[in-house]
Amino acid sequence: MPRLILPLPLLIPLPALAVGSEIPDTSGALVQTILGLGLIIGILVLGLYLLRRAGLARPQAGRLLQVRGSVAVGPRERVVLVEVGERVLVLGVAPGRVNALDSLDVNELPSADDNQRPGSEDFQRWLKRTLERRQS
Incomplete structure (x- = not known):
C-alpha cells in the first residue's frame, strides 16, 4: 500500500x-x-x-543673464559671451576662476540671421577678429 x-x-x-x-x-x-x-x-x-x-515672484537669473556663445581655448579653459542687459561680457573661464576679458555692446554682436552656432568655427573667427579690432 x-x-x-x-x-x-x-x-x-x-x-x-x-x-x-x-x-x-x-x-x-x-x-x-x-x-x-x-x-x-x-x-x-x-x-x-x-x-x-x-x-515665480523672485527674478530668475535666466532672465537677467544669457549665454550667447562659448569656445574652448584649452582642455579646461573657455571664452564665454554673456549678455547682461545691453552689454555683452567676454569672460575667460577656468577651473576656480572667471576673468572679464572685454565688454561689448549688443549691437557689435552678429545677429541670429548670420546662422552662427555657439562653439562653431565661425564664432571662433568672429571672436578673434573682434578682439583684434578692439586692441588696435
Whole structure:
C-alpha cells in the first residue's frame, strides 16, 4: 500500500484556517490605506504647486543673464559671451576662476540671421577678429 507524503507546510496548523474560525476581513484596512496614501500624495502635490507659485515672484537669473556663445581655448579653459542687459561680457573661464576679458555692446554682436552656432568655427573667427579690432 502506497504511503501518502504531505509537504511540510501543510502539516503546520494555521489558527486562521482552523475549523469553525472565519478569515479576517482586511478589505476595509486596504481601502483606508489606499485613501491615506492618496491624501498624502495630494498634499505633496499641492505643496509643490504652492512652492512653485511662490518662486515665480523672485527674478530668475535666466532672465537677467544669457549665454550667447562659448569656445574652448584649452582642455579646461573657455571664452564665454554673456549678455547682461545691453552689454555683452567676454569672460575667460577656468577651473576656480572667471576673468572679464572685454565688454561689448549688443549691437557689435552678429545677429541670429548670420546662422552662427555657439562653439562653431565661425564664432571662433568672429571672436578673434573682434578682439583684434578692439586692441588696435
